[in-house]
Amino acid sequence: MTTTAPRRRASISDVARLARVSVGTVSNVLNRPDRVSPATRERVVAAIDELEFVPNGSARQLRAGTITTAGAIVLDVANPFFTDVARGIEDRLDEAGYTLMLASSDEEPEREARYLRLFEEHGVQGVMVVPATDELDHLESLRARGLRVVLLDRPSPSDTLSSVAVDDRAGAAAATQHLVGLGHERLAFLNGPHSIRQCADRSDGIRSALAAADMDPDEALVEVTIRSLNADGGQAGTQRVLALEDRPTAMVCVNDLTALGALRSLRIAGVPVPSGMAVVGYDDVAFAGELATPLTSVRQPTHQLGYRAADLLLDADDTVAHVTFQPELVVRESTTGVG
Template identity: 50%
Template sequence: MSASVKDVAEAAGVSVGTVSNVLNRPDRVAAATVARVQDAITRLGFVRNDAARQLRAGRSNSIGLVVLDARNPFFADIAQGAEERAAEHGLTILVANSDEKVDRERAHIDLFEQHRVHGVLITPVAESLPRLQRLRERGMPTVLVDRESRDGGFPSVAVDDVSGGRIAAEHLCEIGRRRIAFVGGPLSLRQVSDRFDGAQRAVAGRDDATVEFIGTDALTVDAGREAGRRILERSREARPDAVFAANDLLALGLLQALVMTGDVRVPEDMALIGYDDIDFASSAVIPLSSVRQPAALIGSTAVDLLMRIAGNPQTPNEHVVFQPELIVRASTGGPVGP
C-alpha cells in the first residue's frame, strides 16, 4: 500500500496541514520543516494524488482531444500544435481516437467529463452533436477542430475544404485532365463531402470535364489500395486520367496499387493528388501533390479558443477558417523534390 499524507506527517512529526503546505505552499513553512517533510516523503516513497486534488478543485489540468483517426499524421500534427499551446498554460493534452465510430466517440466524451478535464477539443464523427450540447450545458468548454459548426453553436477551427477541393480539381484540369475520380468516404464526414463538393464546383463550368465519386468506407492506406484495385479492374479507356483522394493516406494507398502493377504510369497515364500534405507525401516513391492544411496551427488555435471560453463562459463563439494551399509535386507533373 502506498504511503498517505497522514503517514508522511507522522514520520516527519508534523501535522497533516503542514505536509499540505509543504506540497502546495512551501514558502509558508520554515526551511527546516520543509527539509524534514521532504525527507519523510523520500523515505516512504510518497506520491501525491494530483488527480484527486484537481477533482476537488473542480477541474483537472488536462484538455481532452478526440480525433477521427490517430493513425493519420495530420491529426498527430494537430495534437502537437495543441500540446505546445496547452503547455504554455500549464496544461496537458489527452488524445483519444474515435476511429470514426460514434459509440467510441461518446465513450471518450463520457470519460473526459468524468475526469473533469479543462475542456474538450473534438473532430466529431457525425453532423448531430447532442452529446456535445449536453457537455456545454454542464459548463465544459468545447471547441470543434477541423470542422465548422453549421449553426454556429460551437466555437470552431477549420479549413475551407470546399475551396481545397476546388483548387485540387482546378489544378488537375489545368494540366489537361478531364476524367477525374474523387476517391473518399464516407460522405457523412463533412470533410469528405465538402472536398467532393469543391471538386464538383471546379468542373461545373467545363463541358469537357467530369468528376465521378468512388466511395470508400474509411480514409486509410488500405482503403486507398482497394480503390486502386477497383480502378485497375476497368479497361484502359474506362479509367480516369486523374484521381483526387480525400486525404493523403488514401492517395498513398492508391499510388501503391497503381505503381505495383506496372500497368499505370503516374502522372503520365493518371495524375494523383491528395489532401493534408502530411510528411509522407513529399517522401513517397513518386512525391505526392497535395492540398496543405496548417495542422499544427489548427491545434494551437483551438486551444486559444478553449482558453478564452474557460476564462469567460460568456465569450461569443469564434469561428476560425484557414485557407488551404496547393502543393504541386511529381504525381501531377510537378518537381520531383519537396
C-alpha cells in the same frame, strides 16, 4: 517464504465512507468541485490523500478547485495529419499548464460518445472533437452542462459551439482546377462517407470546380467511397478505379494516407504516375514530398489548426468563435512529372 497480499485499491465508496459524505459528493469533488462547499471539499480531498485514491498531483489540483486537463478526439491519431494537429493542441495547452487526453474515434459515433463520457467523468475542462457524423446534439448537451466544446477540423453550424476548420471546398476545388488545367477530362475521387463533413465538403469542392470549367460533374467524375481513410482503403479504392471500362486519367484522394495506398496499387498494376494516372493527395503530411514520386497535395496548416482550437478552449471569456484557415495546393511530380 511468505508473501504479502497486494493492497486492495481504494474505491470511491471507501473515500465517501472515510470523508462521511455520499458517493455523489465525492464524484462532484472529482468532476465539478465548484458544486461542493470548501469545507466538504477539503474533507474529501484529505480522504483521497489518505487512501491514495488519486495521484498527489491531482489532489493538489482538487484543493485549488480546478482540473487542468482537456480532451481531444480525432478520427485516427495514427494519421500524420491528426498527429500534427494534436501536437499543436499540446503545445498550446502546455503553455497554459494543461495536460491533454487524446483519443481516436475511428470514425465511429459510439466510440466517440464513449470517450466523451470518459473525459467528462475525469473532469476535463473542455473537449476538442473532430465529429464522426453531422449529428451534434450530444456536443450541444455537453456545452449546456458547462463543458467547453470546440469543433476541430469542422466548421460549426451552431452559434453555441466554437470551431476551427480549413476551407475544404476551396482545397478540393484547387486540386481539381490543377488537374483540369493539365488536360484531364475524367477524374476519380477516393472519398470517405459523406456523413463525415470533410468528405462531403471535398466532394462539393470538386464538383463545383468541374462545373465552373463547363464540365458535367456526373460525367467527368467517378466518386469511389472507401471504408477506411488509410493506405489500405486507398489501395482497395484504386483497384476499383482501375477496373473501370472508361478509366479516369487522374485521381484525387481524400487524404495523403489514401493517396499512399493509391500509389502502391498503381505501382503493383504497372500504371505509371503521372502519365498513366495523375494523383493528388490532401493534407500534405511530412512524407508527401519524400515519396519515390513526390505527391502533389493540398496543404493544411495542421499545427495552427490544433493550436488555435486549444486557444479557443482556453479563452477566459468562453466566447463562441469560428476560425477558418485557407489551404494551399503544393504541386509535385505525381501530377506534373517534373521536379
